[in-house]
Amino acid sequence: xxxxxxxxxxxxxxxxxxxxxxxxxxxxxxxxxxxxxxxxxxxxxxxxxxxxxxxxxxxxxxxxxxxxxxxxxxxxxxxxxxxxxxxxxxxxxxxxxxxxxxxxxxxxxxxxxxxxxxxxxxxxxxxxxxxxxxxxxxxxxxxxxxxxxxxxxxxxxxxxxxxxxxxxxxxxxxxxxxxxxxxxxxxxxxxxxxxxxxxxxxxxxxxxxxxxxxxxxxxxxxxxxxxxxxxxxxxxxxxxxxxxxxxxxxxxxxxxxxxxxxxxxxxxxxxxxxxxxxxxxxxxxxxxxxxxxxxxxxxxxxxxxxxxxxxxxxxxxxxxxxxxxxxxxxxxxxxxxxxxxxxxxxxxxxxxxxxxxxxxxxxxxxxxxxxxxxxxxxxxxxxxxxxxxxxxxxxxxxxxxxxxxxxxxxxxxxxxxxxxxxxxxxxxxxxxxxxxxxxxxxxxxxxxxxxxxxxxxxxxxxxxxxxxxxxxxxxxxxxxxxxxxxxxxxxxxxxxxxxxxxxxxxxxxxxxxxxxxxxxxxxxxxxxxxxxxxxxxxxxxxxxxxxxxxxxxxxxxxxxxxxxxxxxxxxxxxxxxxxxxxxxxxxxxxxxxxxxxxxxxxxxxxxxxxxxxxxxxxxxxxxxxxxxxxxxxxxxxxxxxxxxxxxxxxxxxxxxxxxxxxxxxxxxxxxxxxxxxxxxxxxxxxxxxxxxxxxxxxxxxxxxxxxxxxxxxxxxxxxxxxxxxxxxxxxxxxxxxxxx
Numbered sequence: 001x002x003x004x005x006x007x008x009x010x011x012x013x014x015x016x017x018x019x020x021x022x023x024x025x026x027x028x029x030x031x032x033x034x035x036x037x038x039x040x041x042x043x044x045x046x047x048x049x050x051x052x053x054x055x056x057x058x059x060x061x062x063x064x065x066x067x068x069x070x071x072x073x074x075x076x077x078x079x080x081x082x083x084x085x086x087x088x089x090x091x092x093x094x095x096x097x098x099x100x101x102x103x104x105x106x107x108x109x110x111x112x113x114x115x116x117x118x119x120x121x122x123x124x125x126x127x128x129x130x131x132x133x134x135x136x137x138x139x140x141x142x143x144x145x146x147x148x149x150x151x152x153x154x155x156x157x158x159x160x161x162x163x164x165x166x167x168x169x170x171x172x173x174x175x176x177x178x179x180x181x182x183x184x185x186x187x188x189x190x191x192x193x194x195x196x197x198x199x200x201x202x203x204x205x206x207x208x209x210x211x212x213x214x215x216x217x218x219x220x221x222x223x224x225x226x227x228x229x230x231x232x233x234x235x236x237x238x239x240x241x242x243x244x245x246x247x248x249x250x251x252x253x254x255x256x257x258x259x260x261x262x263x264x265x266x267x268x269x270x271x272x273x274x275x276x277x278x279x280x281x282x283x284x285x286x287x288x289x290x291x292x293x294x295x296x297x298x299x300x301x302x303x304x305x306x307x308x309x310x311x312x313x314x315x316x317x318x319x320x321x322x323x324x325x326x327x328x329x330x331x332x333x334x335x336x337x338x339x340x341x342x343x344x345x346x347x348x349x350x351x352x353x354x355x356x357x358x359x360x361x362x363x364x365x366x367x368x369x370x371x372x373x374x375x376x377x378x379x380x381x382x383x384x385x386x387x388x389x390x391x392x393x394x395x396x397x398x399x400x401x402x403x404x405x406x407x408x409x410x411x412x413x414x415x416x417x418x419x420x421x422x423x424x425x426x427x428x429x430x431x432x433x434x435x436x437x438x439x440x441x442x443x444x445x446x447x448x449x450x451x452x453x454x455x456x457x458x459x460x461x462x463x464x465x466x467x468x469x470x471x472x473x474x475x476x477x478x479x480x481x482x483x484x485x486x487x488x489x490x491x492x493x494x495x496x497x498x499x500x501x502x503x504x505x506x507x508x509x510x511x512x513x514x515x516x517x518x519x520x521x522x523x524x525x526x527x528x529x530x531x532x533x534x535x536x537x538x539x540x541x542x543x544x545x546x547x548x549x550x551x552x553x554x555x556x557x558x559x560x561x562x563x564x565x566x567x568x569x570x571x572x573x574x575x576x577x578x579x580x581x582x583x584x585x586x587x588x589x590x591x592x593x594x595x596x597x598x599x600x601x602x603x604x605x606x607x608x609x610x611x612x613x614x615x616x617x618x619x620x621x622x623x624x625x626x627x628x629x630x631x632x633x634x635x636x637x638x639x640x641x642x643x644x645x646x647x648x649x650x651x652x653x654x655x656x657x658x659x660x661x662x663x664x665x666x667x668x669x670x671x672x673x674x675x676x677x678x679x680x681x682x683x684x685x686x687x688x689x690x691x692x693x694x695x696x697x698x699x700x701x702x703x704x705x706x707x708x709x710x711x712x713x714x715x716x717x718x719x720x721x722x723x724x725x726x727x728x729x730x731x732x733x734x735x736x737x738x739x740x
Contacts, residue, residue, distance in 0.1 A: 060117040060134045063127040069094040069246055069274045070115065070132075075124035079110050080516055085301045086123065090294075092274060094129075094245075099285045099308060100278045102296035103548050104504055104520030108278045109139060109250050111296065115276065116248050128246065132274075135244030137236055139251045139519055139546075145234075149226075150219040152234055153209060156242030163189070163196035208237050211263035212256070213426060229255035229426060236264075245273045251519075253281055254545050257426040258571045258604055280520075280548045282308065283574065321693070321707065326366040328714060335721070336360050343728065352728055355676055364687075378502035378554050383536035383564030387454035390414045390537050390565055391437050396449035398429070398436045405444055406432045408590050414537070416454075419566045420583035420594065421576050423603055428587045430569045431464075434541055437567060460535035464542045467522040472515035476505060476525045479514060484532045491532055499528040502558075504551050520546040527555065536564045543568070544575045553578075573604060661730075668727045675724045679717055686713040 065071040068091035076086035084107030092098060102108050113119050115126055116136040128134055135156075145152045154160075170186040197204060209219070212233045223234055232255045239247070253261045265287035268275065279285055285293075285308040293304040293311035302318075304311040336356050344353040391414040399405035406429035414420075414437065422430040435441035436451075438461050443449040471479060477496060484491045500510045503524040505517075514522060523546045530538075538559070544552050556578040559566065567585075570576050577599060584603055585594045689710040693703050 060128040061126055062130045062132075063125075065127050065129045066091065068092055069096070069129050071127045072115070073125045073127065075114070075121040075126060077107060077111050077114050078122050079107060083299055084110060085296065085299060088124070088301050090301070090303065092276070092292075094274055095272070096274050096291050097289060098276045098292045098294055099288060099290040099311075100276060100294045100296070101280070101285070101311075101548075104524065104546070104551060105509060105518045106296035108296055109518060111301075112136075112248055112250050112276065112278055113138070132246045133242075133244040134246045134248070135239045135242055136248040137239050137250060137252055139254060140232075145223045147223060148220050149209075149214065149223060149234060150205070152223050153237045153241055154205060156238050157201075158242070159196040160193075160198060160201060163193040163198060167193045167198075205241060208240050208267075211260065211267065212237050213260045233260070240267070243273070247271065247273055247275045249275065250278045251280070251546070252277070253279065253284055255426075256571070257424075258573070259425055261571065280546075280552070281572070282549060317703070318693075322366060325690070329363070329366050332721075333360060333363065339725065339728070343732065352672060359680070378499065378531055378558040380531055380538075380558055380562045380564075381534035383562075384456060384458050384534050386416060386456040386458070386536040388416050389452075390416060390454045390457055392450070392452040392454075393436060394450040394452075395445070396436065396443040396451065397445050398432050398441055399444055401444065405590060407436070407587060407592055410436065410592050412592055412594060414565065414567070416536075416565055418583050419579060419581050420568070420585050421579065421581050421599070422567065422569045422585040422587075424587045429590070430587065431541055433585070433587070433592055434463075434539055434567065434569060438539055457537060458535045459537045459539060460530055460533060462526065462530050462538075462540045462543050464545060467519065467526045467546070470514050470522055470525060472513065474514055475511055476500065476514055476517065476521075477510040480525060480528050480532070483529045487533055495532065496528070499531050500524065502554060503527055503531075504548070504554075520548060520551070523547060524551065531558065538562065538564060538566050538568075540566075540568045540570075542570055544570055544572045664727075665730055668731050672724060672727055675720050675727075679720050679724075682713050682717050682720070686710050686717070689713070 070092040072088050072090040072092075075088045077084045077088075100108050100112065110119070113136075114121050116134065117126070117128075118136070145155075147155075166189040167186070170182070170189040173182045174186050206216075213230075214233070214237075223231065226234065236252060252264060256264065261281075261284065265284055268277070268288050275288075277285070277288055277290075279288075288308075290307050290311070291305070293306065293308060295302045295304070295311075295315070304314050306314060337360065340353050340357050340360070344350065344357075393410045393412050396410045397405040397408040398410070399407070410433075422433060424430050432441060436443070438459060439451060440461075443451070474482075477493075477500065480496045480500060481491070481493065484496065497510060500506070505521060505524050505528070509517075509521065514525060517525065523543075527543070543555060547555065552572070552575055556575050559568075560578055560580050566579065568576065568579060581599055583594055583596050584599060585592060586603075587593070689706045693706045693710070
């Protein structure tokens with residue numbers, strides 16, 4: 001029985017909750033617009049149908065994960081005819097924070113979509129824990145809805161909506177019949193509502209929407225009012241508010257300004273679920289505090305059980321080990337091939353030569369990665385001569401009617417040699433200023449404004465959407481050549497391949513249709529065209545979006561060396577700081593303010609950009625030069641000694657030595673067969689150590705121990721091969737003497 005006091009408290013609670021629900025219903029008042037959490041059952045069904053049609057809902061395979069949150073069981077993933085990875089066995093445990101990295105086109109987005117259930121693996125299976133909830137953000141995510149922003153953002157808060165609906169139903173029953181049973185039912189429903197975050201919903205929703213850059217006045221606006229970049233933010237907000245236990249994010253910062261990036265970095269660092277993050281932004285990967293870094297490279301997925309900075313160091317160590325192993329293997333292959341060439345035609349040695357030939361054919365080639373400092377160099381053509389004043393805007397206002405001008409009364413002259421970066425949060429008018437400079441957006445007050453171009457101006461323009469507007473059916477190299485030769489017939493195939501290669505599209509990738517390229521690779525194609533034509537003014541809007549770290553560094557180095565005039569928009573602090581900026585443009589109170597000076601830390605504070613400089617320091621190795629010098633010195637000394645000593649006399653052989661030699665010759669065939677078996681066993685063992693080194697992750701002690709064992713085996717194998725060579729030379733000498 002519910003006692004009288006408890007009953008009175010529940011009735012008062014009902015009255016208060018009813019008033020709260022009335023207060024939380026849909027409102028056109030921006031200050032109350034977030035209060036749309038109460039959605040009727042009919043509305044919920046309609047919205048579910050809308051989402052099914054307009055969004056790609058992941059369909060993960062739930063099953064036995066052997067205790068992990070996610071289990072990749074022997075999967076292989078391909079993009080068309082191109083194999084991306086194969087034989088991947090990977091358990092991702094609850095709470096892990098995985099950063100997925102790799103060059104453009106390595107397959108990061110494809111692999112993530114397969115994990116999400118959007119595509120099937122070529123081989124193997126992917127299983128998600130039965131109690132896990134999966135959320136997935138694709139690079140091109142849009143809200144896919146015409147509903148108000150606030151309603152769409154809260155649409156995947158399923159636990160909250162279910163609890164809200166249960167409270168409303170319990171309230172209705174109590175209103176009809178305030179019996180003890182109905183009051184207890186209401187009490188339970190209210191407890192579940194609190195457990196689902198009902199009391200905290202305003203703060204959570206406001207935190208995420210405001211963090212992603214939305215104002216309260218945006219809350220009642222339909223999603224269709226927002227541009228593509230803001231559509232992605234709506235999709236991200238919807239996903240984060242759903243609080244999935246397994247969160248998959250594909251380049252979530254591509255359309256975020258510095259303030260939103262900073263907020264997202266802070267939010268993800270405290271996210272309690274399991275997160276898989278694909279990103280090319282080193283600052284984000286550091287702030288994300290990875291527990292594992294997964295790198296897609298050479299059609300394989302390499303795992304590093306450590307943070308991002310440790311991953312960089314560990315990868316460098318692995319690269320050096322691979323380079324050394326590749327050098328040793330090349331030396332060994334050359335030695336074996338020399339033996340085959342020397343003895344392959346001799347009947348007495350044919351068996352041994354054939355055996356070595358088979359060994360050579362079975363030997364898996366070790367591919368050393370491209371070392372730091374060996375990245376292809378990109379260089380923009382010298383800028384053509386131009387008058388001192390390139391573009392002049394006078395009393396010009398720009399925007400999109402019927403809204404108020406984004407930038408008004410612009411009086412600005414862009415002079416030769418200026419290197420300007422435009423900074424500010426998204427939506428303040430930076431891209432509008434660029435369009436004003438390029439002439440793609442006419443002034444709102446056309447009659448009373450002027451845009452004057454300097455004589456000899458050759459302007460190159462790169463926009464965020466340029467890569468997506470490429471003709472999808474064209475081959476990448478053919479498109480670059482045909483586009484560039486419309487203005488410069490002298491550009492050769494080799495030059496076009498060089499530009500594509502410098503930006504990472506080498507070999508057969510340059511011969512793929514544009515439709516078969518990733519988003520980052522399409523950006524490289526557009527940048528290749530941009531880099532091959534001579535311009536005296538380069539205008540770039542977010543050029544680093546979609547580019548991996550190596551390509552971003554190549555581009556920033558090329559722009560830093562460029563001697564023309566430069567205007568850039570970018571929220572990537574590390575990228576901008578490499579550009580040798582001479583002017584900073586800010587938009588304050590709808591007016592363009594340009595100051596002639598270098599960048600300051602405070603330039604990023606208006607949009608909350610923080611964190612350390614993410615620039616990668618070049619790694620310079622002097623060991624190779626030292627080894628080469630030492631080798632030359634050794635050779636020089638040996639050469640001099642041979643020259644001075646002359647040809648030694650042949651020593652006399654005693655009877656005992658002749659007898660020992662005869663025994664060794666007799667036993668040589670059996671010993672050679674034994675040596676071959678021993679060498680094969682040791683080489684297999686060394687290969688096993690190599691595989692164990694890759695899976696040792698950040699356990700440096702383990703890696704060093706395995707490497708010592710591997711090196712010891714290599715030394716033993718070298719000695720065994722030397723003995724084999726000696727025995728075969730002895731047999732060859734005996735056969736030659738017998739023939740004579």
